[in-house]
Amino acid sequence: xxxxxxxxxxxxxxxxxxxxxxxxxxxxxxxxxxxxxxxxxxxxxxxxxxxxxxxxxxxxxxxxxxxxxxxxxxxxxxxxxxxxxxxxxxxxxxxxxxxxxxxxxxxxxxxxxxxxxxxxxxxxxxxxxxxxxxxxxxxxxxxxxxxxxxxxxxxxxxxxxxxxxxxxxxxxxxxxxxxxxxxxxxxxxxxxxxxxxxxxxxxxxxxxxxxxxxxxxxxxxxxxxxxxxxxxxxxxxxxxxxxxxxxxxxxxxxxxxxxxxxxxxxxxx
Numbered sequence: 001x002x003x004x005x006x007x008x009x010x011x012x013x014x015x016x017x018x019x020x021x022x023x024x025x026x027x028x029x030x031x032x033x034x035x036x037x038x039x040x041x042x043x044x045x046x047x048x049x050x051x052x053x054x055x056x057x058x059x060x061x062x063x064x065x066x067x068x069x070x071x072x073x074x075x076x077x078x079x080x081x082x083x084x085x086x087x088x089x090x091x092x093x094x095x096x097x098x099x100x101x102x103x104x105x106x107x108x109x110x111x112x113x114x115x116x117x118x119x120x121x122x123x124x125x126x127x128x129x130x131x132x133x134x135x136x137x138x139x140x141x142x143x144x145x146x147x148x149x150x151x152x153x154x155x156x157x158x159x160x161x162x163x164x165x166x167x168x169x170x171x172x173x174x175x176x177x178x179x180x181x182x183x184x185x186x187x188x189x190x191x192x193x194x195x196x197x198x199x200x201x202x203x204x205x206x207x208x209x210x211x212x213x214x215x216x217x218x219x220x221x222x223x224x225x226x227x228x229x230x231x232x233x234x235x236x237x238x239x240x241x242x243x244x245x246x247x248x249x250x251x252x253x254x255x256x257x258x259x260x261x262x263x264x265x266x267x268x269x
Contacts, residue, residue: 003126005169006096007032008054010083011104015043019210020106021052027109029123034104035083060086066181067238081178091172098129103166103209110146110206115153117146117206124205128169132200137266139174139192141200143167146208159201161261163189167207180238182231186256190239193261228253 009020011034024032033054036044044053061082062072072078084101091099109120124143132138142164149155165185174197180187189199232254236243244255 003123003129004031004096005098005100005125005129006091006094007100007102007125008035008084008087008090009033009102009104010035010080010087011044012037012040014104015040015047017105018047020102020104021048023106023108027120027123029125032102035087054087054090056083056086057089060089065177065179067179067187068181068234070181075181078181079184081180081184084178084184088170088172088177091170096172098132098169099172100125101168101170102207105210106167107208107210109143110208112149112155112204112206115151117149117151120205125169128202128205132169132171134268135198135265136268137197137263138200139171139176139197140164140189141169141202143205143207144201144203146206147211149203149206155203157202157204159203160265161193161198161263162201162258163256164199164201166209181234183235183238183254186235186254187238190242190256193258193263196263198263198265 007024007029009032021032021034024030033052034044034048035054035056038055038058041053041055061076061078064072064078064082064085066075066078066081080103087099087101109124110117111120111124128141128143132141144159145165163186168185174192176188176191178184178188179191192199229252232245232252235254236245239256242256242260244257246253246255248255
């Protein structure tokens with residue numbers, strides 16, 4: 001199964017690692033482009049052909065809505081949101097009906113079947129694309145983290161109306177944008193659900209992501225080197241009635257009860 005849906009990989013400070021695009025190469029998926037800072041282009045050019053590199057328009061960082069009222073000039077540490085909106089912009093220019101935005105620290109992609117995980121050898125992205133195209137009100141879908149699917153436990157093949165992390169398939173013409181200095185994945189998911197649209201998280205297709213703060217570069221250096229308390233409190237300020245602050249994984253974290261969203265999938269005729 002082939003697909004023309006573009007895959008964007010925002011990246012910073014990880015030209016010498018390349019986990020995600022190496023994983024895609026291993027699956028024979030080559031429709032990706034790595035989105036880089038202008039000052040890092042030469043570094044990424046050493047490891048990638050120029051057609052695989054997309055240079056960020058810096059205006060998307062300066063104009064990004066951080067949701068805290070602090071101007072970019074006062075605090076330019078905004079994470080990946082500006083790059084992700086740039087990817088959305090490029091997808092619109094290219095008339096792509098959907099587009100993927102994937103973190104640059106995913107070691108491999110997996111297929112989960114009969115309580116076992118297998119390294120994906122085919123284009124699992126295209127399978128998800130084909131599934132969501134059957135519905136009129138799905139605006140985002142994605143792959144579950146492998147760490148959240150323990151072996152020898154029964155799991156539904158997918159979850160409707162929940163957050164999508166790190167591996168996001170987005171309907172390009174949906175009326176949203178990435179926003180927020182922290183936790184923009186959760187904010188976008190909740191923005192869509194609050195507006196009555198559906199999201200779909202696939203447990204059948206998984207991504208094996210390096211844990212937060214365990215890999216140099218990216219948001220580890222820019223936002224999370226002082227811990228994750230700030231980003232949890234930030235999300236609480238955006239959605240105070242939906243977000244609870246808890247201790248998880250040995251640090252202050254957030255919890256959202258997504259079961260309150262009862263949005264119903266609408267299948268195409």
